[in-house]
Amino acid sequence: MRRFTEESVWRKSVDQEDIVEKQLQNKSRSECGTDIKDELHEECGVFGAYNLKGEDIANWVYYGLFSLQHRGQESCGIAVSENRDIRYYKDMGLVSEVFTPENLDKLHGDIAVGHVRYSTAGSSVRANAQPLVTKYIKGTLAIVHNGNLVNAVDLREELEKNGAIFQTTIDSEVIAYLVAKERVTSRSVEEAVAKAMQYIKGAYSLLVMSPRKITAARDPFGFKPLCLGKRDDTYVVASETCALDTVGAEFIRDLEPGEIITITEDGVKSNRQYCNMVKPARCIFEYIYFARPDSVIDDVSVFASRIMAGRILAQSHPVEADMVVGVPESGNAAAMGYSLESGIPYGQAFVKNTYVGRTFIKPKQSMREQSVKIKLNVLKENVKGKRIIMVDDSIVRGTTSANIVTMLRNAGATEVHVRISSPPFKFPCYFGTDIPNGDQLIANHHTIDEIRQLLGADSLGYLDCNRMNEMVKDLEYCDACFTGNYPVDPPTRDIRGDMEV
Structure with a gap:
């Protein structure tokens, strides 16, 4: 150099x-606020x-x-x-x-x-x-x-x-x-x-x-x-x-x-x-989660890619159920794809509070488990007595997914089958995505069945890493957060710890 x-x-x-x-404001984010969802x-x-x-x-x-x-x-x-x-x-x-x-x-x-x-x-x-x-x-x-x-x-x-x-x-x-x-x-x-x-x-x-x-x-x-x-x-x-x-x-x-x-x-x-x-190594998570569904990136429709992810999930992880639902917003299109491929009706299970951003004042410890309800609530009339397939974009630490599964069960769902429109996260990202270090990623320490048990789900299925190319029409992309195959050598020091990037 x-x-x-x-x-x-x-x-x-x-x-x-x-x-x-x-x-004056140099406080950690843990003091100032946190995210409702352990999302990316x-x-x-x-x-x-x-x-x-x-x-x-x-x-x-x-x-x-x-x-x-x-x-x-x-x-x-x-x-x-x-x-x-x-x-x-x-x-x-x-x-x-x-x-x-x-x-x-x-x-x-x-x-x-x-x-x-x-x-x-x-x-x-x-x-x-x-x-x-x-x-x-x-x-x-x-x-x-x-x-x-x-x-x-x-x-x-x-x-x-x-x-x-x-x-x-x-x-x-x-x-x-x-x-x-x-x-x-x-x-x-x-x-x-x-x-x-x-x-x-x-x-x-x-x-x-x-x-x-x-x-x-x-x-x-x-x-x-x-x-x-x-x-x-x-x-x-x-x-x-x-x-x-x-x-x-x-x-x-x-x-x-x-x-x-x-x-x-x-x-x-x-x-x-x-x-x-x-x-090229385009970030695959733009298509899975980050970008708005009405955007088109490098000639690939974000919405179409999420529909395809849902279809792949239905092919790879079929299950008998009464309704497919998405966790708003990024899980919705994948849920539609799952429904289209499986023939199981697509429905709405959640009402999202659109006036809540991605950050908010952290509640006291006694209320922390209830924090997800600030953002999402379940339509009890729509899930009671039904076998539900819940589609979301990712599982990071697992706490939010477990809370949502519990909310569905408390609302009367007889079964909750979780489907994730991305592979398991196992590696940190150094290119602008807030994926935590590996020791904070639930997939790094547990098998898929262990994760299923921790979530309280009846079944759990992730997107097959080898089929992501079908989402983006064989576009060349970066999948390092799933495989550890970084297109650029990671820094010798964790840049997120040394300075803000």
Whole structure:
């Protein structure tokens, strides 16, 4: 790896309010809140827009982030460029909580990028919210990033040895430093991004906004999705196609793994120098759980892939029952697929409280077992006296699945058969998915029958790892969380413990 021995030549813009708030709020997530379900989380979602006629574009990003809210619910932000001046606003909370008409009206500009975030480790504070706006010797950059770098700790330490001062604990700031540094000797921002990509390893779908352009990059493995669209005189780049639909933009294409595109007043320019360098390894869990079902990623419908997962489950793990139900929301489509393949009626067993996000104030110990009921409740009239097939997307630690099985039995279900539309989790993820270390994964310590007993289910069936390719039409994907076959060597240190990624 090239070492960074040159004297630092950039300077950072420091938001003192962010630093103070970081110090005041540097509490663990166990103190501040927890998730209702021991479910998995996506790192974040990105959205960018460029209007060719100089019209304000912040509202587009606002609506785009709304449609990507499922990808991150802890913080969000928008940065705009007006007359070569980059301004931004970001804070903790949902898009609807952070952005009011008053602060949106202050974001004028024809170029904008936005971000929704979920942190996988460490403190969740305003200082770590994105966009990350950086001032350096050549001007100002705003960066939004989805993914994890497996060499973030090494790069960060190397930069710090040469005078870099970091204001956040996110690896996006490592990328910002590298781009700013390379920009000093490059002809353009896009060239600087390309040079920075020589050093960063892991998962990244990245938008870099300079005062006059947006540069978007997808890592050579294509771990995280990124797509391009257009409506009238506005180009849009987003994590998912559902965000394009929200703003009425027509889908143009997905960025190829390793591709860099630059959007300017002259249109879109592509750099494919990093394409086809490695075998693609798209995150299979985008199709199983993370992405919205109405999105299409790399020409594969998320909804169709989940239907197929359910069909495979019905073929591999048939059982006699009266009704197939899905655990909202990601289990619903797979449950429909199971029903279509088996002929067993599909029905609704749960009512979901849509006003509860993925985080909430943790109840006292005496109420902790009841916490799942804050999010889900059972339709007793629909399950009483019936044999139920319950389809969910995954089992992580197993506590939530056990609670849901108990809820169904308490509501009168005579049998509960659990079907999971993913294989058993056995390995941690280092690419932006919040999969715990192996010692916290129930499948690492128990056989499938032991897990069934712990859940209190009558039967348990997982998706066959060897049949996942049928879900995504033989698309090349990463299945390391199931097999341990990492497309990139894992870090020698657990990056989630050393720093937030």
